[in-house]
Amino acid sequence: MSHSxxxxxxxxxxxxxxxxxxxxLTRLPPTDLILISRHPENxxxxxxxxxxxxxxxxxxDSALHHAFHGIDTLFLISYASVEHEYRSQ
Incomplete structure (x- = not known):
């Protein structure tokens, strides 16, 4: 039995x-991806x-905990600051 x-x-x-x-998506089937966003409609x-x-x-924090559950490898795209004003400059 294979496990993705x-x-x-x-x-x-x-x-x-x-x-x-x-x-x-050029390397893996979409079914291997778990995509997390503040705006999932995008x-x-x-x-x-x-x-x-x-x-x-x-x-x-609670939403992040649930969103990360079951993920084997996470690409965490970080910013220099968590302040929205800084990130939107």
């Missing part, structure tokens, strides 16, 4: 995360291909 290795990407719908998703096209979509935000 789940790859999580958070956040998956921004510029860097979106590029990471696009690259990973990932509808990848969801239609078979990726699992989860919602979470840096500001919600």
């Amino acid at each position: 290795h789940s790859i999580g990407i958070f956040p998956a719908s921004g510029g860097i995360g979106g590029g990471t998703v696009k690259h990973m 990932l509808a096209s990848v969801k239609a291909q078979g990726a699992e979509i989860r919602q979470a935000d840096y500001d919600d």
Whole structure:
């Protein structure tokens, strides 16, 4: 019995995360991907291909805990600051 290795990407719908998703889709089937975003509606096209979509935000520890559950490998796209004003400059 084969077990697929789940790859999580958070956040998956921004510029860097979106590029990471696009690259990973050239290497893996979408069903191996768990994509986490504050705005999961922005990932509808990848969801239609078979990726699992989860919602979470840096500001919600509980949501992050649930979103990361069961992920074997996580690509965590970090920022120099968690302050929204800094990230949006």
